[in-house]
Amino acid sequence: MRFFLLLCLLALGTAKPYQPINVMEFMKNYDLMMADDDENSDEDDNEDDDYDEDENCPAGCHCLPRVVQCSDQGQISVPEKIPEDTLILDLQNNDLTEIKENDFKGLNKLYGLFLINNKLSKIHPQAFRNMAHLRLLYLSYNLLTEIPANLPPNVIELRFHENKINRIQKDAFKGLRKLHVLELGANPLASSGIELGAFNGLSTLYVGMAEARLTAVPKDLPSSITELSLDYNKILKVEVEDFIRYKNLLRLRLGFNQIKSVENGSFVSTPNIREIHLDNNRLKKVPPGLSSLRYLQVIFLHGNKINSVGVNDFCPFRPGIKKNLYTGISLFANPVKYWDVQPATFRCVIGRRGVQLGNFRK
Template sequence: MRLFLLMFLLLLCHGKPHQPIDVQNAVTDTNDVMMQDAWNWRMNTHDDDDDDDDDDDDNDLIDCPKDCECSLRVVRCADKALGRVPKKIPKDTVMLDLQNNYIAEIGEDDFKGLSNIYALFLLNNVLTKIHPKAFRDMTKLKLLYLSYNMLPEIPANLPKGLFELRISDNNINRIQKDAFKGLMSLQVLEITANPLANSGIELGAFDNMATLFLRIAEAKLTAVPKDLPTSVLDLNLDYNKIAKVEVEDFYRYKKLQRLGLEFNSIKSVENGSFASLPNIREIRLDNNRLRRVPPGLSSLKYLQVLLLHANKISFVGADDFCPTGESAKKMDYTGISLFANPVRHWQIPPVTFRCVSSRGLHMGNRRK
């Protein structure tokens, strides 16, 4: 089930830019995981009969904060025009939904004693400040959604057990050193749509942390950031202003399997830039300014999906995609896109696509 949850989150992160997150749909897909934790909590702390369980349900209603709805350890306070975090949130709360309010600040004691919370949704508020000790009791927190706010930087002292952190569409123009220190369980980190430039990422910002999915899109990056987590499997830097890919950009990311560089201003890829990615499966370079197929692709034995459409490629060589001689490709391409380029399909030697599956080529001519 946890594997399914991860796949759901990764697909969600690949949604359209500025697409608001439907928390209720996310809750539906993660509900069984959270409720299992809640059930385990009940089994470990309650040994009473069914009548006592009914009393507990009544207590849920009695203890529910004003203007909120409570059920099965889930507290929903969304769309209530709240200006601050409600008081007296039940200590056994597993999920707290505070999205679509007017909360501007999280105080030191707003979440005091809430040690059972698994998911916290604070999307679409007006947050500008989160106290450094606000999350000190949230030792079980896995999902933290802070997108669509006005935060100027990454909150300090994030819970070490976080599984997913979304902090897109804020005012973050700086990622301070050790901002994610100790987040070794993080699976998904989404920092899209912030005014973040390369100069705003301090050296050591990603030290002592791990993540599988990382997206820094719709920012002001002019180059691939250095010193990203070496654990990353899926890296997305789309919708930036990157002009060039250099040899040293990816040499640290041996585990990388999916790379998204679409919708940038890339004019060139240095030879050997992808040579350090032995496990890469997918590279997206569409909607850039490339004039030729990036060199070195034929050495990537596991590369299956390569998107190059909507560039300025006018020539494709016979050995641009497939290895020559005794070299063998472990997996054939399942998708290569070359449409919306000036190259004509009849100008490309048929042998060029000898390692592409029969339906894996998407070829067309640029429309005038």
């Protein structure tokens, strides 16, 4: 069950982080109760049988066993007297401006905390103390300017989408060795705003930094990442040194940047990569080295300035070298004359629908 939960969270990494969370649907789909079944005793189950909503539920909230929903209530502060056995606390779409030191005091069993779409600009450094069981922390759509201190050590999904974060300080994520999803997209974060060592001690699978102000691929991200989203930035080029650290990378998104060139050998360090998005950039030719990527299945190059395609740009010269055939190559919205492209160019593609050409307009 835990393995399934982690796979679901990783899949959510590419979903829109700013969408409101339907807490009850979330509980139904991922069965968070079972995720910590070794830590929920029979005594806890008996307590649920005696649950009295009117007596235990904070004013203005709706409660179910271990779930407290206080969303869309115009709350200006965290409600008092939240039951100590609460697993899920929903505070979305309120007017919270600050999280104080003792707002979550006693909530040591908390598993998911949803603070999406508030007005938070300040979080006390000790606000998350004693939250060893917290796994999901959603802080998207707020006014935070930096990463809060002392984040819960066992969190597996952390979202800061669309805040005001323009700096990530050294050791900002130190100790988060169980993190799988880190979403930082839609923040005014420039390359110069990421301090050296900002990701020290962090082990994660997905990092999202789309819609920021990056001018280069960050080179100090966790080496464990398997998916990196950098769409809608201001990146100008891709260099060999960009991905040396990311040997486990499977999916790379660089669409809607200003990339004019990809240095030969840039993807040598990512031999297992499956999917590359380089659409809507300023490339004038197919990036070199794609034919050597044995497991690459999807490459998006539409919306560039590519005017020619070579017969060996995608497929290796020697048959049998490629382990996975392509399922998608997009080249539409380029000035390439599709009638000049040799049929053998796509000899390692599955089916005719695997290639998209044409539809170029000046």
